[in-house]
Amino acid sequence: MSHVAVAHHEESRSPYYAVWIGLLFLTAVEVVLAYKQVFAPLHMLEVLMVLSIVKSALIIGWFMHLKFEISRMKWILMIALVACLTLMFIFFADAFRILSLGAR
Numbered sequence: 834m835s836h837v838a839v840a841h842h843e844e845s846r847s848p849y850y851a852v853w854i855g856l857l858f859l860t861a862v863e864v865v866l867a868y869k870q871v872f873a874p875l876h877m878l879e880v881l882m883v884l885s886i887v888k889s890a891l892i893i894g895w896f897m898h899l900k901f902e903i904s905r906m907k908w909i910l911m912i913a914l915v916a917c918l919t920l921m922f923i924f925f926a927d928a929f930r931i932l933s934l935g936a937r
Contacts, residue, residue, distance in 0.1 A: 848895065855891060
């Protein structure tokens with residue numbers, strides 16, 4: 834009977850806690866910005882989108898372990914992300930036509 838050696842490495846949990854605390858902080862910033870309405874709505878949307886992208890990058894990199902993947906996998910994900918964001922901005926720009934219809 835052969836035994837297969839499994840590569841096992843101990844990893845500290847402190848980076849995960851730091852990322853988790855960072856995510857909590859960014860979420861708190863988003864909530865405060867939403868309730869205080871510090872910026873104009875368009876600028877608020879831009880700020881919240883950037884914060885959401887930063888949060889998703891932290892989640893994907895650390896909790897989904899993408900930082901350990903090969904570079905080809907990272908490029909595929911980035912291309913898909915750029916395609917999704919491009920489509921969002923195309924449809925977001927198209928949504929401004931509702932203002933010319935008089936609906937508010």
